[in-house]
Amino acid sequence: MTDLFSKFDPLIQMRTDLLSTGVTDPFGLVMEKVISPTVAMCNGRETILLGTYNYMGMTFDPDVIAAGKQALDDFGSGTTGSRVLNGTYAGHKAVEQALCDFYAMDHAMVFSTGYQANLGIISTIAGKGDYIILDIDSHASIWDGCKMGDAEVVPFKHNDIEAMEKRLKRIPEGAGILVVLEGVYSMLGDIAPLKEMIAVAKKYGAMVLVDEAHSMGFIGPNGRGVAEEQGVLDQVDFVIGTFSKSVGTVGGFCVSNHPKFEIMRLVCRPYVFTASLPPSVVATAATSVRKLMHAADKRAHLWENSRVLHGGLRERGFKLGTETPQSAIISVIMPDLERGAAMWEALLHEGLYVNLARPPATPAGMTLLRCSLCAAHSAEQVQTIIGMFERAGKKVGII
Amino acid sequence: MDRAATSEKIAALIEPFNKKGIAISDATSFAGDLEFDSLTVMDFVAAIEDEFDIIISMNQQAEIETYGQLVDAVVKLKG
Numbered sequence: 001m002t003d004l005f006s007k008f009d010p011l012i013q014m015r016t017d018l019l020s021t022g023v024t025d026p027f028g029l030v031m032e033k034v035i036s037p038t039v040a041m042c043n044g045r046e047t048i049l050l051g052t053y054n055y056m057g058m059t060f061d062p063d064v065i066a067a068g069k070q071a072l073d074d075f076g077s078g079t080t081g082s083r084v085l086n087g088t089y090a091g092h093k094a095v096e097q098a099l100c101d102f103y104a105m106d107h108a109m110v111f112s113t114g115y116q117a118n119l120g121i122i123s124t125i126a127g128k129g130d131y132i133i134l135d136i137d138s139h140a141s142i143w144d145g146c147k148m149g150d151a152e153v154v155p156f157k158h159n160d161i162e163a164m165e166k167r168l169k170r171i172p173e174g175a176g177i178l179v180v181l182e183g184v185y186s187m188l189g190d191i192a193p194l195k196e197m198i199a200v201a202k203k204y205g206a207m208v209l210v211d212e213a214h215s216m217g218f219i220g221p222n223g224r225g226v227a228e229e230q231g232v233l234d235q236v237d238f239v240i241g242t243f244s245k246s247v248g249t250v251g252g253f254c255v256s257n258h259p260k261f262e263i264m265r266l267v268c269r270p271y272v273f274t275a276s277l278p279p280s281v282v283a284t285a286a287t288s289v290r291k292l293m294h295a296a297d298k299r300a301h302l303w304e305n306s307r308v309l310h311g312g313l314r315e316r317g318f319k320l321g322t323e324t325p326q327s328a329i330i331s332v333i334m335p336d337l338e339r340g341a342a343m344w345e346a347l348l349h350e351g352l353y354v355n356l357a358r359p360p361a362t363p364a365g366m367t368l369l370r371c372s373l374c375a376a377h378s379a380e381q382v383q384t385i386i387g388m389f390e391r392a393g394k395k396v397g398i399i
Numbered sequence: 400m401d402r403a404a405t406s407e408k409i410a411a412l413i414e415p416f417n418k419k420g421i422a423i424s425d426a427t428s429f430a431g432d433l434e435f436d437s438l439t440v441m442d443f444v445a446a447i448e449d450e451f452d453i454i455i456s457m458n459q460q461a462e463i464e465t466y467g468q469l470v471d472a473v474v475k476l477k478g
Contacts (some may be wrong), residue, residue, distance in 0.1 A: 131456070152456035155441060163445065169421055170454045364438060 023341045023347065026356040031131055036060055037376040042353060048373045050385055053357035055328045056217045057376030058248030058288045068249075071283030078278045082266060083110075095286040099255055100262030102289050103224055103239060107261040109252045110282070114213055114242030115141040116251030120270035121209065121238060122180065122358075123149035130176035133167050133201075135159065135192070137185050137363050139211065151178070151359060158185070158349050158363065161196050168204040177206035183226030184214035187362050187370070188321030189329030191215075195230040202235060209238040214327060217246025217292045218299040218375070242287045246292060251277050252284055299377040302328055305373045305382050312386035317399040321368065330356075330387075332369040339396055340367035346392035400477060405451075406470045412446050413466075425467025451477055 019025060029336065033041040037057035038049050050315060057183075071091055081087035092110060099108035100254045111117040122145030123259055130151040130168050137158040146153045156163040164179070171177055179201040181192050197205075212225030220228030227233040237258060241249035254264075279287075301324075310325035313332060321331030334340030337358055344356040345367070346387060355370040363367055393399035400408075406450050410423055417423070417437055421432050429435045435443065444455055446471070453476040455463075 067404075131454075146457075151455075152458055154454055154456050155446065157441065165450065169452060170448070207472060365436075 004087075005023065012279070021338065023025055024345045026219045026341055026344050028040065029348075029353065031095060034247045038374050038381060040353070041368070042348065044350055046380060048352050048377075048381060048385060048388075050373070051353050052374065053245035053372060054248060054297060054374050054376075055302060055372065056246040056248070057374045058246065058291070061248070061288065061291065062140060063291065064248065067287040068280040071279040072077060072229035076292040077220045077280070078140075079276045079292075080378050082272055083273060083276045084272050087148065087280055087297060089276075089282070090277050091286065092276060095251075095282045095289065096253075098286045098289040099241075099253055102222075102293055103233075103255045104151040105239070105255040105258075106216045106257045107168045108253055109256045109261070109264055109268075109271065110251055110285075111271055112252060112276065112277055114240070114244055114252030116270040116274065117146060117240050117242070117254055118142050118211060119145045120268040121140075121240060121254045121264070122178070123145060123270075124264065125207075125238075126176070126178045128257065130178065131171050132166060132178050132180060133171075133206065135138045135164075135182065135185075137187065139213075140180065141359070142211065144169075146180075147303055153243040159190070159192055159197075161200060163198045165204075165317065166198060168206065177201075179206045181208065181210050182214075182328065183210055183212040183219065184227035184327040184328060186214050187366075187368060188331045189214075189325075189355060190322045191219075191226050191326045191369075193230075194227050195232050198232050199225070202351055207237040208235065208351065209240060210236045211240040212239065213245055216241050217295065218302050218328065223292055223295060223299060243281070243288075247288045247290065249281050249284045251281060261333070270355075295375075302373060302375040305375070305377050305378070306330065308382050309371065309373060309378070309385065312382075313389055316386070316390050316393065318389065328373045330371045330373070332371065334367040334369060335398065337367045339398060340369060343392055343396045346395050350388035350392055352388045352392075357362070372391045400474075402470060402474050405474050405477070408450060409447065409466070409470055409473065413443070416443050425465065425470070428464050428467040428470060429469075430467075431463065447473065453477065458463055 031040040037054045037059050079087040096110055103256055118141035126149050128150040132146050132151045132153050132156055136155040154167050157328055184191050198208050209357040210227050217223045217224040219226050227236050241253050243249045245285045303333055306325040310330050319333040357368040357370050360367045462471055
């Protein structure tokens, strides 16, 4: 018998080697108690959270919580069915309406996760003979959507407008084209030049899908994302988003002005063949999305946090993923996995949680300590965080 | 362009990516012999695409494991 697991041996060995150095498993952290959007108890220690996607701090919003509790009482704990059968409740329609209002678009379709939104939309709209042109640093859910569909998949170098145009230029006449971009790329926290890229895509007759998962809620005048910030949201055919970041719960969605968009509800398999979100989840999401429409002050504070942390870490000699703060993600580049894990652990001992990111999730084989800020981080917490980084960085010998 | 001329051009394009100076034959594999990782593959494919003004989609790349298969694919794509 061939052991089907033997293909994982190199990864198993890598993990064994890493853990044999005595370092805490960076992928085994348990939060025993969550005190607020920015603080939790980890290993019995009060820990500042700097590695969540809770950008707007909505997880403990009293209105959001109240809406979820009410929905549990009124509609029960789950729908036990597909959206197209018994799984569409008033709450599912309400959250889709909230998304239409938030983005000022005609159609919104809610999936059970953001991953499924990309998987479903991309694999369904780009079929046999069509072409998908996408950034090489695209999220796993985008790649998996490509893999699940039958279109020809053509990647281009990250954020490289010329490389994208060269590929568009060579596509056979008459073929359908979907260009897939992200507003914020979550590993380095850099944004895409959407204005220029979308103009090129449109020149070649492509439809454009932009994943705004990491920008919703705080980039753009109304928090609609990078495309809004750059004034090209009306050129985007499909916006993909998630409830599991700024919205503070779980779920994914696609919003669009395409006149035939509603047919997706019948043809998109990751939408049809899975149970819909629980009533409490859609109720919290709808409440949160509507509150995010009026969150200008929180947006301003989050940007301030991002600028202060970026400047502070840079000043102390850390190598960062971007020259300037471009989003709520500040990525600190580690020299290698061993020292990255050691630094991660040293920060945890200081009482700070960040994400340790490593290949294949990261570009160019990098090991990153990914910090994601929250609008609920106080200015004081950000200063505390910078001090923790300085002490841990010196201890591990990175600065 | 015939197969020999295409092969010669591709051989020249491989040079900068052939860090260990492996001797290239039709049987040389990109993953096994040349040890190309995903980033190298992207840069190398882009170089081939630009040289021949073609698209080699990832679907097509999945079928190409060796140098000989790449030459055949490019000849075919150039028609």
